[in-house]
Amino acid sequence: MPSLAEALHWGTQQLQGGESPAVDARLLLQEAAQVAASRLFAFPEQTLTEADWLRYQHWISRRRQGEPVAYLLGWREFWSLPLEVAPCTLIPRPDTERLVEVALSLTLPEPHGAVLDLGTGTGAIALALASERPAWQVQGVDWQESAVALAQRNAERLNLPVRFYRSHWFDQVQGQFALIVSNPPYIDADDPHLQQGDVRFEPSTALVAAEQGLADLRALVEQAPGYLQQQGWLLLEHGWQQAGAVRALLQQAGFVQVQSWCDLAGHERVSGGCWHAGTY
Numbered sequence: 001m002p003s004l005a006e007a008l009h010w011g012t013q014q015l016q017g018g019e020s021p022a023v024d025a026r027l028l029l030q031e032a033a034q035v036a037a038s039r040l041f042a043f044p045e046q047t048l049t050e051a052d053w054l055r056y057q058h059w060i061s062r063r064r065q066g067e068p069v070a071y072l073l074g075w076r077e078f079w080s081l082p083l084e085v086a087p088c089t090l091i092p093r094p095d096t097e098r099l100v101e102v103a104l105s106l107t108l109p110e111p112h113g114a115v116l117d118l119g120t121g122t123g124a125i126a127l128a129l130a131s132e133r134p135a136w137q138v139q140g141v142d143w144q145e146s147a148v149a150l151a152q153r154n155a156e157r158l159n160l161p162v163r164f165y166r167s168h169w170f171d172q173v174q175g176q177f178a179l180i181v182s183n184p185p186y187i188d189a190d191d192p193h194l195q196q197g198d199v200r201f202e203p204s205t206a207l208v209a210a211e212q213g214l215a216d217l218r219a220l221v222e223q224a225p226g227y228l229q230q231q232g233w234l235l236l237e238h239g240w241q242q243a244g245a246v247r248a249l250l251q252q253a254g255f256v257q258v259q260s261w262c263d264l265a266g267h268e269r270v271s272g273g274c275w276h277a278g279t280y
């Protein structure tokens with residue numbers, strides 16, 4: 001059987017031409033052989049068992065076909081939280097951590113307020129917020145039963161008190177919220193990016209929206225005022241070319257302090273507004 005160093009070299013060679021061959025091969029080897037990165041580098045001569053070597057080769061072959069590393073591993077880190085992931089929903093992205101940062105920076109109408117995450121998927125945003133603000137009462141909804149079950153498993157494993165349930169956007173939601181957040185589907189069905197990289201393996205129900213990707217964003221902006229407390233906030237992630245359209249939707253709906261926030265690449269990726277009944 002090969003040593004860890006030999007297996008890593010072989011896997012990296014196999015994945016040449018991909019986005020990140022060395023990182024992918026290392027992550028898959030660590031998981032296949034159940035070794036930490038430090039052990040991989042401290043004991044490179046350690047040999048793999050036959051079962052680990054077979055598992056590693058199988059994963060490398062699937063990765064060569066484009067399958068996302070996160071789906072092969074079964075988990076992905078988001079906001080330093082290890083989250084179980086599954087093909088029923090989106091793999092949480094570093095971009096979405098920007099929405100979490102912005103949410104944590106807002107001044108909300110009450111410090112112990114209720115918070116709602118619409119289209120929660122793995123529960124990434126809801127769990128990140130709950131981990132940072134124990135006083136907030138966080139809820140997350142998704143219309144996919146399998147995503148709700150996944151988010152619940154993540155909450156239990158992380159011991160975070162978030163309530164997840166099934167709802168088609170606001171259909172089953174009750175009450176008023178100090179903050180509503182969402183990373184909804186916002187990609188146009190004809191966008192060529194849907195044929196590239198990890199998104200080919202992710203469900204279109206998590207990615208694609210009608211009206212050039214704006215249909216779900218529009219629905220959320222129009223319905224959110226019925227569920228926001230006075231001076232509560234709505235925060236939405238969207239495509240980097242949709243900020244102007246989302247701000248216009250927020251303004252038309254009567255939100256104030258409407259603004260967008262940039263991601264690390266300098267693209268406007270999050271927009272939001274404060275609800276102030278009576279301004280419209």
Ligand SMILES: C[S@@+](CC[C@H](N)C(=O)[O-])C[C@H]1O[C@@H](n2cnc3c(N)ncnc32)[C@H](O)[C@@H]1O
Pocket residue numbers: 089090091092093096118119120121122123124125141142143144147167168169183184185205206207
């Ligand atoms: C882009 S993914 C975001 C997942 C997660 N919030 C994240 O940021 O990683 C969109 C999510 O919205 C859910 N979704 C799509 N349409 C929905 C609807 N009408 N009602 C509730 N959830 C919906 C999808 O199942 C998917 O989990």
